[in-house]
Amino acid sequence: MFSTLSVSQTGLNTSKYAIENVSNNQANRNTPGYKKRVADLSEIRLNGVHITGQGVNFGGISRVTSQYMYDKFMQEATKANYLDKSSNMLGGIEKIFAETDSSGFSVDLNRYFQSVESLRTNPSSEVNRSYMQTQGAVIVESLQNLYSSIEKQAQIEKVELKTDVKKVNQILKEIADINVKIEKYDPSVNDLLDKRDLLELELSKFVDVDINRDAGFYEIKIGGVAAVSNNIFHKEIEIEDRLTPQIDKFNHIRQNADGSSTVFDALKYNSDFTLKTPSYDADDTITYKLNNEFSVSVTIGETIIGDWDGDPNTALTTMTVDNDNLTRAFMVKINSDPNMSKLVTAHNGEYTLDASGNKIPMYPNSDNYLKIESNLPGVENEFTGRFSIERKTDPVTIIKREVIYKNENESKIAQSDTVLTILDQDLNLKSGSMRAQVENLATSNPNNKFQKYLDQLDQFAQTLADVNSSYIRVGENDYVYGRDASEAHNTAPFPPNGGDIVNMNLFSGSSIKTLKFDKNAVNDLSQQNLDYLATLQWKDNLSFKSGAQNSNDVNSTSFVEFYRNLKVGVSTDKEEASYGFEVQDAIANNLGTAYNEVVKVNSDDEMIDLMKFQAAFSANAQVISAVDEMIQTLLGMKR
Incomplete structure (x- = not known):
């Protein structure tokens, strides 16, 4: 009982x-x-x-609860957050390229071409001349506004990234604090576990997380790096800006059978490693051009005073230029030029650093090859440089032209990367809103849409400046288009028998930031110049790559079509991101609904x-x- x-x-x-x-x-x-x-x-x-x-x-x-369903829900939700953020960011870029029937770069470009045609039809009209001067300046301003607007959008995202990093660090700290209480009050910790789950879900909006909840152990990894272990918050996530300077190397590298390599000076050797013949003489013109704006020339036999050994700790010396010191002569001239020296520094091959951080050439007493570095790191300090050579039998008779470009495989492009780190370890984010921000703030990231659009605008500017600078007339209506192609044109006749390079210099520069329009050059345009310029509006085989114009380029197109493709590309990227978000969000919502049916109060x-x-x-x-x-x-x- x-x-x-x-x-x-x-x-x-x-x-x-x-x-x-x-x-x-x-x-x-x-x-x-x-x-x-x-x-x-x-x-x-x-x-x-x-x-x-x-x-x-x-x-x-x-x-x-269902830990499997919960983790799966977080994984899919963080993917949706990445696509949502990408879509929103691209939406901001799409607005930058929005146009109306009466405004936008397409309208400005069309008006410029119309101004060229009007002046060509009536070259004596001051009204037409003034209109072309105005419209030339307008398209430069319009392009630069597009470019700066994208840069401003990137800066907005960087400010937001800093805010989001603070939020993530606070969440991680709160999770570590909760883990302290869980250890203290176990087993009466259901409310604490709920709070921790909620913080984990909030964290997954920003970054992808890998959470280990084995018995007696708890760890959060972000981008493969441990952020929290049990009740220990290792270190805050930090934002680091990594800037890489541009380095152009004018050389050729031959790989030898024994595994060694031999370096050849591109000023003196061809790409097949044969010596350029004949040797340069006093009649030849050898010029280095920077950003299609500044240039220095070296002539065999001239005397130059300067830092010939490239060592800032030694005195200046005087030498006469010959074929044995030609490379060093360019080093001295580039570093002495008041315009170029603000942007770049030339070196005679490789160097070491002394105790004070000065760059000391490894082999200062002989020519190695020309190595040109940007003075400041980062993509905002990138430059374009090349050599043009005219071989002559006398001061006016040209027998050969040549252009020398940098060794693409050996050179380094400028980079500006924003990375996230914990204890000096990079976070390799796979999803989350912060991944969208980081990848569009790193120029080296292949998924960087912002940089893709900036590069395309730079390509447009480079081609615009190139083909509006110089040309060679090779027939009644046939031309060699652009300064690069003209300087590389090596087919007779040569001056003084024809084949002269006609310099108009309407536009200069090699990028949006260096692009300039010379309105005074409009006053000097001849009828032949205007006839040439009029063909640019309809030319549909322009190549928008650095270097000489190549009408056989499979991607060649017209100015109008190139810009239209850029705009379409922006809209397409936006729509793809939006559609991807809709699909991924539906997947995440379905998982969330199924999970809530298990854990929510009915x-x-x-x-x-x-x-x-x-x-x-x-x-x-x-x-x-x-x-x-x-x-x-x-x-x-x-x-």
Whole structure:
């Protein structure tokens, strides 16, 4: 009888706890991050002669969850956040390129071409001349506005990235603090686990996370780097700007059979490693051109005073230029030029650094090859340089032309990368909104859409400046287009028998930032010049790559079509990101819905549980009352 009383007492207490749990579930049904609680009930182990059982054991309250579904939901949600952020960023760029029938770069470009045609039709009209001068300046300004607007958008994203990094660091700190409490108050930590789950979900909006919840161990990795281990917050995520200077090397590298390599000076050797013949003489013109704006020339036999050994610690010397010191002569001239020296520094081959950080050439007393570096690192300090050579039999008779470009394989392009680190380890983000920001703030990242659009604008500017600078007329309506192609044109006739390079210099520069329009050059345009310029509007085989014009380039097109393709590319990228987000968001939402069906409080289920536990409570109370009456009766009989 007393065992029956004990069994009912356990049932009564258990039902009471279960009813309280149902009440708590209902009270927290709308609490963010709250997961349904269930009472852990089990039969008390049989002992001795109690063959009918010893009652029910209340093992506490546990959360209803599915770690697999939760982690999968976070993985898909963070992918959706990446695509959502990408779509929003590209939406900002798309607005920059938005145009109307009366405004936008397409309109400005068309007006410029119209101004050229008007002046060509009536070259004596001052009105037409003034109109062309105005429209030439307008397209430069319009291009530069597009470029700077994209840069401003990137700066906005960088400011937002800094804010997001602060949020992420705060979340990581809070998780570490919660882990301290979990260790302290275990096992009564359901509310703390809910808070931690909610913080993990918030964290996954920004970055992809890899969470290890093995028994007795907890770790969060971001981009493959540990950020939190148990209750230890290792170090805050930091933003680091890495700027790489541009380095142009004018050389050829031959790989030898024994595995060694031989370096050849591109000024003196051809790409097949044969010596350029004949040797340069005093009639030849050798010129280095920077950004299609500045130039220096070296002539065999001239005397130059300068830093011939390239060592800033030694005195200046005087030397006469010959074929043996030609490369060093260019080093001296480039470094002495007031315009070039602000942008670049030339070196005679490789160098070492002394204790003061000065660059000391390894082989200062002989020509190696020309190595030209930007003075400041970063993509904003990139430059374009090349050599043009005219071989002559006398000061005016040209017999050969040649252009020498840098060794693309050996040279380095300028880079400006924004990276995230923890303890000097780079975070390799795979998804999350911060991945979209970081990859569009790193010029070396192949997924950088911002830089792709900037590069295309630079290509447009480079080609615009090139073909509006110089040309060679080779027929009634046939031309060698552009300064690069003209200087590389090596087909007779040569001056003074024809084939003269006609320099108009309407535009100069090799990028948007260096692009300039010389309105005074409009005053000097001849009818032949205007006839040439008029063909540019309709020419549909312009190549928009650095170097000489190549009409056989598979990607060649017209100015109008190139810009139209750029605009279409921006819109296409935006639509692809938006569509990708819609698909990924649907996947994440479906997983979230399925997960919530498992963990969220369902009022109908709770009411059923309430009725069950109330019935159990009442039944156990009735049993206790019946046993009590039986005991009272037995006690009365005994008296």
